[in-house]
Amino acid sequence: MSVAPNHKPVTPLLTVDIVIEMIDRPGRPIVLIERKYPPPGWALPGGFVDVGETLEAAAVREAKEETxxxxxxxxxxxxxxxxxxxxxxxxxxxxxxxxxxxxxxxxDDAQHLEVFVPDDVPVLAFDHAKIIADYLAFRQTGRPAPLRQDAP
Known part of the structure; x- marks a missing residue:
């Protein structure tokens, strides 16, 4: 583990992303945002977890803030x-x-948003294409995303 000069651990930043299904529309399409700030592009709603906040509370907050x-x-x-x-x-x-x-x-961080059929989304920022692929598999099988053990 890396330690900064202030003796605090240097760790990854914790974030949440949310696949929002619109249950009042046929086929349960999902909401994507077009990012206002770099990196640009389409993405799932989401953001950083605040100190003192649970992951679930952060997901609900970020969804509300962006959509x-x-x-x-x-x-x-x-x-x-x-x-x-x-x-x-x-x-x-x-x-x-x-x-x-x-x-x-x-x-908030979304300059635009649209509702998309999950298997016909635009090019996505970050690793969100992988997340959408896992989501589509989840809709078919009911199983969560696979564990990826391909770490170096």
Missing amino acids: SLHVRLTSLLGNYSDPARDARGHTASAVYIAEASGQPVAA
């Missing part, structure tokens, strides 16, 4: 921690599946 939706978390899809998943630095993300209804509105 204006009140979500109900239904499942933990998986954890994603590839050191290269975010060009800004090493992050580890807990990814949740959530349900919502109503009209999503882009806010």
Whole structure:
């Protein structure tokens, strides 16, 4: 473990991402945001966990901040921690599946949002294409994301 000069451990930043299913629409399409800040592109709603906040509370908060939706978390899809998943630095993300209804509105870090059929999404930022692939497999099998043990 690395230790900074202030004697605090240097660890990955903790994040959450949320696959929001719109349960009031046919086929349960999902919400994607177009990022306002670098790195640009389409992404799942999500962000950094605040100190003193649970992962679940962070997921609900980030969903509300970026989409204006009140979500109900239904499942933990998986954890994603590839050191290269975010060009800004090493992050580890807990990814949740959530349900919502109503009209999503882009806010906070989202400059725009759209609702997409999950198997027809645009090119995504970060490792979100892998997350969507795992989500589609989850919808078919009911099993969470596979454990990836291909670490160096």
